Amino acid sequence: MSTLHYLVLAPFIMAIFVPFLYKIRHIHTGWFVLALPLVLFLYLLQYIPIGVSMVPVEEIVPWVPRVGINFSIYLDGLSLLFALLITGIGTLVVLYSIFYIANKKDEPLNNFYVYLLMFMGAMLGVVLSDNLIVIYVFWELTSLASSLLIAYWFHKEKSRYGAQKSMLITVTGGFAMLAGFCLLYIMAGSFSIREIISYFAQVEFNESLFIPAMLLILLGAFTKSAQFPFHIWLPDAMEAPTPVSAYLHSATMVKAGIYLVARFTPVFGGTPEWFWIITSFGLVTLIWGSISAVRQTDLKAILAFSTISQLGLIMALLGLGSASFLDSVAEVAIIAAIFHLINHATFKGSLFMVVGIVDHETGTRDIRKLGGLMAIMPVTFTISLIGIASMAGLPPFNGFLSKEMFFTGVLEATTLSVFNVGTLGIIFPIVAWIASIFTFVYCLIMFFKTFTGKYQPEKLEKDAHEAPIGLLLSPIVLASLVVIFGLFPNMLSYTIIEPAAQSILPYIVDPYINIYHWHGPNTELFMTIGVVLFGVLVFINLKRWQEATFFLHERDPLNRVYDGGLDGLVSGSKRVTNLQLTGLLRDYFVYMSVFMILLLSWTFFRYDALAFDFTNVSEISPYLWVITLVLIGATISIPFIQHRITAIIGVGVIGFIVALLFVVFRAPDLALTQLLVETVMVVLFLLCFYHLPELRKEKFKPKFRMTNLVISIGMGAIVTLIAFSAHAMRHNLNFTPISQYFVENSKPLAGGYNMVNVILVDFRGLDTLLEVLVLAVAALGIVALIKLKVKEGQDV
Amino acid sequence: MEILMILTVGVLVSVSTYLLLTKSLLRVILGIVLLSHGAHLLFLTMAGLKEGAPPLLGEEAASYADPLPQALILTAIVIGFGVTAFLLVLAYRTYKEHKTDDLDQLRGSADE
Numbered sequence: 024m025s026t027l028h029y030l031v032l033a034p035f036i037m038a039i040f041v042p043f044l045y046k047i048r049h050i051h052t053g054w055f056v057l058a059l060p061l062v063l064f065l066y067l068l069q070y071i072p073i074g075v076s077m078v079p080v081e082e083i084v085p086w087v088p089r090v091g092i093n094f095s096i097y098l099d100g101l102s103l104l105f106a107l108l109i110t111g112i113g114t115l116v117v118l119y120s121i122f123y124i125a126n127k128k129d130e131p132l133n134n135f136y137v138y139l140l141m142f143m144g145a146m147l148g149v150v151l152s153d154n155l156i157v158i159y160v161f162w163e164l165t166s167l168a169s170s171l172l173i174a175y176w177f178h179k180e181k182s183r184y185g186a187q188k189s190m191l192i193t194v195t196g197g198f199a200m201l202a203g204f205c206l207l208y209i210m211a212g213s214f215s216i217r218e219i220i221s222y223f224a225q226v227e228f229n230e231s232l233f234i235p236a237m238l239l240i241l242l243g244a245f246t247k248s249a250q251f252p253f254h255i256w257l258p259d260a261m262e263a264p265t266p267v268s269a270y271l272h273s274a275t276m277v278k279a280g281i282y283l284v285a286r287f288t289p290v291f292g293g294t295p296e297w298f299w300i301i302t303s304f305g306l307v308t309l310i311w312g313s314i315s316a317v318r319q320t321d322l323k324a325i326l327a328f329s330t331i332s333q334l335g336l337i338m339a340l341l342g343l344g345s346a347s348f349l350d351s352v353a354e355v356a357i358i359a360a361i362f363h364l365i366n367h368a369t370f371k372g373s374l375f376m377v378v379g380i381v382d383h384e385t386g387t388r389d390i391r392k393l394g395g396l397m398a399i400m401p402v403t404f405t406i407s408l409i410g411i412a413s414m415a416g417l418p419p420f421n422g423f424l425s426k427e428m429f430f431t432g433v434l435e436a437t438t439l440s441v442f443n444v445g446t447l448g449i450i451f452p453i454v455a456w457i458a459s460i461f462t463f464v465y466c467l468i469m470f471f472k473t474f475t476g477k478y479q480p481e482k483l484e485k486d487a488h489e490a491p492i493g494l495l496l497s498p499i500v501l502a503s504l505v506v507i508f509g510l511f512p513n514m515l516s517y518t519i520i521e522p523a524a525q526s527i528l529p530y531i532v533d534p535y536i537n538i539y540h541w542h543g544p545n546t547e548l549f550m551t552i553g554v555v556l557f558g559v560l561v562f563i564n565l566k567r568w569q570e571a572t573f574f575l576h577e578r579d580p581l582n583r584v585y586d587g588g589l590d591g592l593v594s595g596s597k598r599v600t601n602l603q604l605t606g607l608l609r610d611y612f613v614y615m616s617v618f619m620i621l622l623l624s625w626t627f628f629r630y631d632a633l634a635f636d637f638t639n640v641s642e643i644s645p646y647l648w649v650i651t652l653v654l655i656g657a658t659i660s661i662p663f664i665q666h667r668i669t670a671i672i673g674v675g676v677i678g679f680i681v682a683l684l685f686v687v688f689r690a691p692d693l694a695l696t697q698l699l700v701e702t703v704m705v706v707l708f709l710l711c712f713y714h715l716p717e718l719r720k721e722k723f724k725p726k727f728r729m730t731n732l733v734i735s736i737g738m739g740a741i742v743t744l745i746a747f748s749a750h751a752m753r754h755n756l757n758f759t760p761i762s763q764y765f766v767e768n769s770k771p772l773a774g775g776y777n778m779v780n781v782i783l784v785d786f787r788g789l790d791t792l793l794e795v796l797v798l799a800v801a802a803l804g805i806v807a808l809i810k811l812k813v814k815e816g817q818d819v
Numbered sequence: 820m821e822i823l824m825i826l827t828v829g830v831l832v833s834v835s836t837y838l839l840l841t842k843s844l845l846r847v848i849l850g851i852v853l854l855s856h857g858a859h860l861l862f863l864t865m866a867g868l869k870e871g872a873p874p875l876l877g878e879e880a881a882s883y884a885d886p887l888p889q890a891l892i893l894t895a896i897v898i899g900f901g902v903t904a905f906l907l908v909l910a911y912r913t914y915k916e917h918k919t920d921d922l923d924q925l926r927g928s929a930d931e
Contacts, residue, residue, distance in 0.1 A: 606926030608847065612839045641820045641869040651823055658834045661849060662841075674849055681856050684824075688863055689873040689884040693892055700900045704852070711907045715914055718843060719921075731840040739833025742861065746825040749865050760866070762887040770876055778874040778886035783893060794894050801901035808905075808912045 025082035027096040030063055031151055034144030038137045045133035052132040053121035060113035060143065067106050070098060077103075077522035081153065081217075091214045097153035100522025104361065105150035105275075105282055107519075108368050112274040113143050115497035119376055120266035122493035123383060135175055135264070142168035146275055150282055155204040155214040159197065162243070165279060166193040169271050173263040185259035188585065192256045193246050200243025200283075206236035207290075220289045220529070237291050240283065241300060248280025248334050251308040255581050258327040265379030268323065273330050273375055274368040281334065281364065284341050285527045288357075292528075293348030295442040301342030302436075306454045308335025313461035315579060317468065317568075322378045322388040325465055326371065329414065332458065333367050336429060343436045343451070347528055352435045354528065358536055359428035361523045365515065366421040366508060370413040373501035374469075377407045380494050381473065386484030390468065395478030400489045402499075404474050409502045413509070415466035415558075416459065416551060421508035423551075424538055430455065430547040456550055463558030468565070512538040613734060620737045623745065633744065636751030647687065654680045665719070667712050675705045692779045824864040831857030844910045844920040848903065855899040859892045 037059050044055045070080070079099040086094045098106070117139070124130060145168060148161030166189070174186035208214055210230050211222040244250075249257040260272050271277070284301060291297040312332025319325045337360050344357035380403050381396065382388045397404045413422030433455045437448035480486065508515060516536040525531060542548065561568065603614070627633055657676045664670045678701035685694035752758070765778055765786065775781035783791050831853055838850030866888040872880030874889060914920050 608922045609840050609842065612836075616836060616840075637822060640822055643820045643823060647820065647823075651827055655827055655830050658830050658853065661834060661853070662837055662846070667845070670845075670849060674852055677853065677856060681860065684860065685863070688868050689871070690863065690889045690892075691873050691875070693859075693863075693889055693896070696893055696896050700896055704900065704903060707904055707907055711911050712845075714911050715845060716920055718845060731837055734840065735833045735837035738836040739829040739831075742832045742857070743825055743829035746828060746861055746864065750821055750825065753865070753867070760885055760887070762885045765886050766874075766883055776876040778876065778883065779889045779893060782886060782890035787890065790894065794898060797898055798901045801905045804905050805908045808908045 024084055025096065026066075027080065027082055027098060027151065028084060028094065030066065031096070031144060031147045033059060033063065034140040034147070038140040038144070041136045041140065042133045045136075048126075051121050051126045052136050053117055053124075056136045056140065057114065057117045057121070059140070060110045060117060063147075064107065064110035064114055067103065067110060070103055071107075071518050072522060073518060077525065079526075086154075086157070091154075091208070091212075092156045093154050093215070094157055095153040095215065096151050097217065098151060099526040100519070100524070101282070101285055101526035102150050104365070104519055104523045105278070106147060108278075108365070109143060109146050109150070109275050112270060112368060112372055115372070115376075115500055116266045116270040119269070119379070119494065119497040120264070122491060123266055123379055124264060131175075135172075138168050138171045138175070139267070139270075142172065142271060142276070146279070149279055153216050155207065155216065155219075159201050159204060162200070162247075162279065163194060163197050165271075165276050166190060166197060166247075169193070169260070169276055172267045172271060173260050175264055175267070176262070179262065181259070182262040185256070185262040189256040189260050191589075192253055192585075196243040196246025196253065199239045199246075203236045203239030203243065206232045206239065210236070216286060216290075223290050233294075234296060237294075237297060238300075240287060244280035244283040245304060246280070247283070248277050248338065249308075249331050250280070250304050250335060250338060251311050251331075252581050252584075254308060254312065254331045255579050255585055257331055258324055258579065261321075261323040261327050265323070265375060265382065268326075269372050269375035269379070273326070273371045277330065277334055278337075278364065278368075281337050281341065281360075284338065285360075285523075288341065288345050288527045289529050292345035298342055298345050298442050301345065302339050302451070303342075305335045305337070305339025305342055306451070306458075308332065309339060310454055310458040310461070311335075313458045313465065316465040317461055319465075320390050322381065322390060322393075322469065322473065323375075325390075325469055326375055326378060329462070329465060330367075330371060332462065333363070333371070336455075336458075337364055337367070339451075339455075340429060340432055341527075343432055344527070346436070346439055346441055348530075349441045350439055352438055353432075354524075354531065355428060355435055356432035357524055357527055358520060359425055359432045361520050361527075362421075362428060362512075362515070362538070363425035365519065366413065366425045366505070369501050369504045369508065370410045370420070370422055373406055373498040373505065374410040374414065376494075376498040376501070377403055377410065380490045380498070383494065384485065384490055385487045387482070390472035392479060392482040393473045394476035395474070396487060397474040399478065399487050402489060402495055406495070406498045406502045407470065407474065409505050410498075411466045411470045413505045415463050416554065418540060419509050420505050421512065422505070424509065424512050424540070426459065427542070427547045427551065428538070430550050434546055452550070456554065459550075459554045460557045460561065463554050464561045464565070467558065467562045471562075609731075613730070616734050616738050620734070620741050623741050627744065627748075632748055634748045634751035634755070636747075636754060639754045650680055650683060654684075665717075667715070667718050670718060671705060671708045671712065674708070675701065678704065690779075692777070820868050821864055824860060824868065828857050828861045828864065831860070842922045844913065844922060844925075847922070848906050848910060851906065852899075852903055855895065859895060862888045862892050862895075 037056065041052060041056065045052050072078075077100050079097060081095065081097050083093050083095040086092050117136075120135070120139075124132065124135065126132065142165055145161045145164035149158055149165060152158045152161065170186045170190040173189055174182050176182050177186075204214070207219055210232055211219040213219055213222070246253045257272060257277065261268055263272065288297075309332050312328045312330075312335055316325050316328035316332065319328060340356045340360035340363070344353050344355075344360060347353035347357065378388060381393065381400075384400065384403075385393065385396070387393065409420060413420035416423050416426035430452070433451040436444065436451050439448060478487075513536075516538055520536055524536075603610075654677060657673050657680070661670060661673050661677075664673060678697065682694050682697035682701060685691075685697055765782055769775055769778045769781045773781045773785040775785070835850040835852075835854035835857060838846045838853065841847065841850075866885040871882035871884050872878040874883045874886035876883075910920060913925065917925060919925065
């Protein structure tokens, strides 16, 4: 175990201590937790290469080495970028949560921090592992933690709905991803991403499993990263406390899908399917998210759809950039994707926190009730201004730089010479431009509806005032980063962006990273100016837009598919269950017997096991004929007896004849036991029958009676066949019974002459002990059944 | 003898299965009793009948009947007794609570 292993496990270990730290009630539990992500972040900083090229670190701990499952840590540029995001934003979020969630008496802070730490560890595990199975385990853990955090205020119906939805959608994707991983294993013979990459670097892409594996893995990535049409879970996940939304549902977890796509670009990149699927899903998500954001009235919902749209943007860039395996024109798209990933984490994180502050201080997030907060909350206003300007893509903030690079990326993609891009490529910049206009519009909505206009204190639950410094601290840090990265973007380019780009495109030795504010009057600049002009135009005419039917509904229409599907699933499974679980004992016995008959006869035919041998039989004395025939006769008569005493006598006769047969077949102990048990049993039957009603004639429909008859005869026949075959094989195949051991060792080892008794109490003593236990439990049950008094109205 | 015993076992199993499929709780219990008889005889028959002396070393015989199936059957008889006794009392209690021993009427309500 290396330090990096402990780095992944540290949050889990910390989580164990949280419930104990929660006992110290006068200190907010968050203060104890805060130290951990901070230490991890500072530790990870040392891996940033300054002036040298990044050397990946690999540490392997075997887990199940026989099937190639190892807990192997692989830290390269891409992992480092994500690990820094997870721990860095994590620190700020924990700090923010200390002030956001007050340390009230009944506030389950211990749950909150345990889930949060669980998520942090799992997410670090996803981005630092090299082994696909380990990634999958951590991947599902992040889904679980996310679901638990969404349902943190589980008394709210909407929280539970959102938690269930995110769980169902992301875990379904995770399962698909696992299947994809297994297909990769079948092809490459390894679960290690390193080895899979080097395998696919050598062979031609002609494997029939290649495309299915790609589709399944993409399903996992798309569900996690809220790509259209799986994005519907993200707006409902906004029921989580705002620190969680800022952390999981904007900065880190939803980027796990992005990570996965980036990670697998060296494997699948360069194929037309990978290029077209990712690019088109990304672009559709981009435009759908930005258009949907415009019609929201809840600030957090605007941010949720904005996140969806931005994730689509990064996804589309990764798709376009995957072409750079064939055409180096597309490299800029990858650089833009990485750069925008960092910028999005900073400005969206600060905006989520700001919205949390507005919610915290005014009691609402509804833009119809808010307004005029500029003068009342000046610090919050400043932070929002920076965040929103960056999100809208205005200079000099970092969002402007990556938006320009995004435009460069889509414009370069139109000149791609591969994948028959041709004239179709013109779609990329058009979609990007339209989506950017809507992005600009919702930025304007967020800004003007919240901070300008008339202050309406009568609509607010609380008297609005500026937030305490603790709440403001984290968004201030993020907003400063927005400004710093905006002014000095090149501090990132060779420390973070280049190593990450090298992990995505391993063959690039020295990528050309060109982040400048001023490129001269080129197409990108005119696109930005166009976005601003048209955005303002749309915003001014927003009233008219809002009268269109599309804008009347806030909920995404795709939710109907999910809700209907879920209802159908529940009612469908109920119907299937009710069909088979009739509540009648007979039906269950029918299932079991029919299944046994079918399974056994299938096995007989499958292995050709049927055998008959009528030699090697012992002779039958005449008195045995009589006994056996009486036994058979008594047995057959039982179902026809309508009188209960006669039935008992019949069963008693059978029992005593069986005892007699035991005597004949050299089994004195059995005979003794059987006699004893049979006597007691008859007495028991009589006792019970005293209380029970008379047997009645069975009133089955003729069809039922016939089925019962056929099943019983089938059961008897199959047992008879088994017995015949076993009997024949015993002699023909010369099996030696294992009993010789007991015959030889009864005396020397156990000191007993009666072999059956020796086996029971000595060789198989533990079995007998448990048998006594069974009897004891049965006895207790009997006593309880007789003595237990049930009060009126109580269920049994 | 083996052939005859195998056929007897077949009859026992058939009849007990038929009893298990009936609606009366008592017949179901009788079916279980018969089924265990059938299983015991099947076991004994499979080990071979009338071969050697009873498994008592004091007999000092050249060969003994196989002791292992006998030990297993002995366990089965005792367990079977426990189960039957429990079922009988369960039937008694069910009848006292619900005033019927008809399994058709004893099914749960529709919403279960």
